Amino acid sequence: MRFTLPPGPPITFKARLHDARTATAIGRWLALTFLVCFTTGVLSHFLQHPPGWLADHLPSRPYWGYRLTQGLHVVSGIAAIPLLLAKLWAVYPRLFAWPPVRSVSHALERLSVAVLVAAALFQLFTGLLNTFQWYPWPFNFVPVHYAVAWVVMGALLLHIAVQWPRIRDHFTLDSPGTLSLPEADGPNRRQLLVGVAAAVGAVTVTTAGQSVTALGRLALFAPRSPAYGVQGLPVNRTAAAARVTEASLVDWHLTVHGPRPFTLTLEELNALPQHEVTLPIACVEGWSKSARWTGVRVRDLLERAGGGPGSRARVVSLEAAGAYRVMDMGRLYAQDPLTLLALRLGGEVLSLDHGYPARIIAPNRPGVLQTKWVGRLEVV
Numbered sequence: 001m002r003f004t005l006p007p008g009p010p011i012t013f014k015a016r017l018h019d020a021r022t023a024t025a026i027g028r029w030l031a032l033t034f035l036v037c038f039t040t041g042v043l044s045h046f047l048q049h050p051p052g053w054l055a056d057h058l059p060s061r062p063y064w065g066y067r068l069t070q071g072l073h074v075v076s077g078i079a080a081i082p083l084l085l086a087k088l089w090a091v092y093p094r095l096f097a098w099p100p101v102r103s104v105s106h107a108l109e110r111l112s113v114a115v116l117v118a119a120a121l122f123q124l125f126t127g128l129l130n131t132f133q134w135y136p137w138p139f140n141f142v143p144v145h146y147a148v149a150w151v152v153m154g155a156l157l158l159h160i161a162v163q164w165p166r167i168r169d170h171f172t173l174d175s176p177g178t179l180s181l182p183e184a185d186g187p188n189r190r191q192l193l194v195g196v197a198a199a200v201g202a203v204t205v206t207t208a209g210q211s212v213t214a215l216g217r218l219a220l221f222a223p224r225s226p227a228y229g230v231q232g233l234p235v236n237r238t239a240a241a242a243r244v245t246e247a248s249l250v251d252w253h254l255t256v257h258g259p260r261p262f263t264l265t266l267e268e269l270n271a272l273p274q275h276e277v278t279l280p281i282a283c284v285e286g287w288s289k290s291a292r293w294t295g296v297r298v299r300d301l302l303e304r305a306g307g308g309p310g311s312r313a314r315v316v317s318l319e320a321a322g323a324y325r326v327m328d329m330g331r332l333y334a335q336d337p338l339t340l341l342a343l344r345l346g347g348e349v350l351s352l353d354h355g356y357p358a359r360i361i362a363p364n365r366p367g368v369l370q371t372k373w374v375g376r377l378e379v380v
Ligand SMILES: Nc1nc2c(c(=O)[nH]1)N[C@H]1C(S)=C(S)[C@@H](COP(=O)(O)O)O[C@H]1N2
Pocket: 233, 234, 235, 236, 237, 242, 281, 282, 283, 284, 317, 318, 319, 322, 324, 325, 353, 354, 355, 367, 368, 369, 370, 371, 372, 373
């Protein structure tokens, strides 16, 4: 493919790899990562911010569901980065196509590609920085990342529709002849694709260990290693950051609101029937780790306060301020026997950073909803 840019000496792109076939070969993998990333992202959004009618129907099983889907979200997002760069490299000569605009529909098509590229770069960039908890921008990450995801998806569907004839050709033409281009200087398409695949594999293997414990030793570039942290578990927000101190906890007791409200000291809580569960913390930023928790079933506390089998719960942390101070729990989570007000982690009393004296641990939930330093429980 040749593009020239008059006036003046023409810029010519002679490399054979700046062609539709290469763009499509990379594009289909890119589309796959975007599809996985989008679906798991929307799921995560609804688990974190369910509309009222949905809250009581969100399932608490499989208990590892969120760990899997959010792990996939971050893995597919990171894998998309080298794919997007390779794709942009394959098509960038088109930027210089001449004339720049041939018709109204051509102008609209170019505009939609510009939107797609900008929105896709924005998503991957902000998402990657979020895994490092680094927010060097003036807007709130969560709503903006969510809104732009729809922009990417809309522009991507349009792009696929416009390019459909070429995509179809890619899958229906006799591949052998077109794939093995005549020998020339520079890499051929197969070598390029193998190189891109190797880059995707490398970034995936060196970061996926933050959520796949078995790959933990290879997680050279993951922001979190599941191997480090107090009591063998990473900490996202420390007690110091949340301004919860030992001194602020001397008079601690749990208040349970409901038709029959009551309070319990830590001693009294420890004297109630204790249950042990093995459940992961699965942070929205991508790391996850399973741990053994011991504590009192939330549903037992709700029942004692007069809540029926249909009741949900609201949990309030002692933390003075913070986005995760108040947490609502739908019926299926509140009533699940695995959902605990945990007092112990790995058999030891919770450390202050993990939510001492009591924290929530529930199955199939985003880490942000595993509230630490619980002070109050309400039957809803
Ligand atoms: N009160 C309170 N609870 C909280 C948070 C918080 O900021 N405040 N952070 C949450 C987040 S984002 C995660 S991932 C988990 C992490 O739990 P851990 O620090 O015990 O691993 O706690 C959650 N519980």
